[in-house]
Amino acid sequence: MPELPEVETVVRDLRPLLVGRTVTAATVGGLKLRKPWWKAGEKTHLIGQSVVAIHRRGKHMRVELTGGGCLLVHLGMTGQFTVVPKAAPAATHTHFVFDLNDGHQLRYRDARRFGSVELLADGAAAAAVLNATLGPEPEDIDAEPFRATVRASKRTLKAILLDQTVVAGVGNIYADESLFRAKLHPETRGEKVPAAACDQLRIAIQDVIAKAIEGRGSTIRDYVGGSGLKGGYQHEFAVYGLTGEPCLRCATPINMVRVAGRSSHYCPTCQPK
DNA sequence: CTGTAATCCTGCGAGC
DNA sequence: TGCTCGCAGGATTACA
Numbered sequence: 001m002p003e004l005p006e007v008e009t010v011v012r013d014l015r016p017l018l019v020g021r022t023v024t025a026a027t028v029g030g031l032k033l034r035k036p037w038w039k040a041g042e043k044t045h046l047i048g049q050s051v052v053a054i055h056r057r058g059k060h061m062r063v064e065l066t067g068g069g070c071l072l073v074h075l076g077m078t079g080q081f082t083v084v085p086k087a088a089p090a091a092t093h094t095h096f097v098f099d100l101n102d103g104h105q106l107r108y109r110d111a112r113r114f115g116s117v118e119l120l121a122d123g124a125a126a127a128a129v130l131n132a133t134l135g136p137e138p139e140d141i142d143a144e145p146f147r148a149t150v151r152a153s154k155r156t157l158k159a160i161l162l163d164q165t166v167v168a169g170v171g172n173i174y175a176d177e178s179l180f181r182a183k184l185h186p187e188t189r190g191e192k193v194p195a196a197a198c199d200q201l202r203i204a205i206q207d208v209i210a211k212a213i214e215g216r217g218s219t220i221r222d223y224v225g226g227s228g229l230k231g232g233y234q235h236e237f238a239v240y241g242l243t244g245e246p247c248l249r250c251a252t253p254i255n256m257v258r259v260a261g262r263s264s265h266y267c268p269t270c271q272p273k
Numbered sequence: 274c275t276g277t278a279a280t281c282c283t284g285c286g287a288g289c
Numbered sequence: 290t291g292c293t294c295g296c297a298g299g300a301t302t303a304c305a
Contacts, residue, residue, distance in 0.1 A: 002298060002299090003298065003299090006298080031282095032281090034281070034299090034300080034301095059299080074299085074300090075298090075299090076281095076282095076298090076299055076300085077282090077283095077297070077298055077299055078282090078283080078284090078297090078298080093283080110282095111282075111283050111284070112281085112282045112283050112284085112297090112299095113281075113282055113283080114281065114282070114298095114299060114300080115299085153274090153275095154274070154275065155274085155275065155276085156275090156276090159275080159276085162299090162300095164299095164300085171298055171299070172297090172298060172299085173298060174298095218298080220297080220298060221284085221285080221297075221298085222284095222297095222298080223298075240298095260276080260277095261276085261277070261278075262299095263296085263297085
């Protein structure tokens with residue numbers, strides 16, 4: 001579910017609720033998430049540590065701790081990472097509860113368990129791994145390398161946008177919305193895209209992501225921000241989930257196809273192949 | 274290289 | 290009302 005704008009919203013919500021707080025207790029559920037929460041050899045004791053900072057990189061969140069370690073969190077499809085009063089009712093599928101010294105709890109909830117929470121001893125190393133593994137943040141995409149990457153690829157634009165090593169943080173919703181804004185068909189091959197259109201696509205991604213952050217992300221079903229609030233950008237969608245609805249630009253019904261294994265929504269008139 | 278399908282899971286809406 | 294089916298914001302892996 002959560003793509004860059006949703007994760008950014010969670011981080012912004014959590015920052016004032018988390019930084020400076022100390023973890024006084026931790027409850028870990030028995031069910032497995034995508035990655036083991038604690039690896040043998042990671043000598044880290046969470047209890048008694050305080051939160052120094054919280055950062056986002058792509059769709060990943062990193063909670064820095066006073067001991068130099070960190071919590072690395074990915075929301076997968078249905079993850080929720082919130083700070084709530086300790087007395088707040090316990091929701092189903094809550095896999096982690098961290099007590100804070102101010103009467104609140106940091107909770108991780110994830111129905112489908114496609115997400116992950118990892119406690120790592122070396123926070124700086126974790127940050128370095130993310131930087132080495134992920135492409136640039138949308139706002140940091142440089143025109144020239146982006147053009148080169150797209151035009152060197154035989155893959156579809158949809159597959160390229162979903163590739164986290166090309167751009168970090170774009171998922172299915174914002175890939176479709178960006179392609180609509182750039183007037184490019186999701187099945188167009190990168191190598192067929194003129195340089196000027198690559199620039200338009202880059203700008204479209206940046207615009208869409210920025211606007212979605214302003215709207216606090218999109219709630220289709222499960223997503224909530226760090227304080228439990230839903231997003232609002234789902235009301236701004238031009239194509240995502242709007243199959244059969246008239247295109248905002250030309251009134252042609254929006255079409256849906258599967259590209260790169262994902263449902264892809266586009267206007268057949270505005271986004272010709 | 275690229276694409277497709279399967280996999281990890283639960284929940285919900287559509288259709289019968 | 291109740292059932293089955295397909296699909297869902299992600300990421301990785303195996304295979305053609």
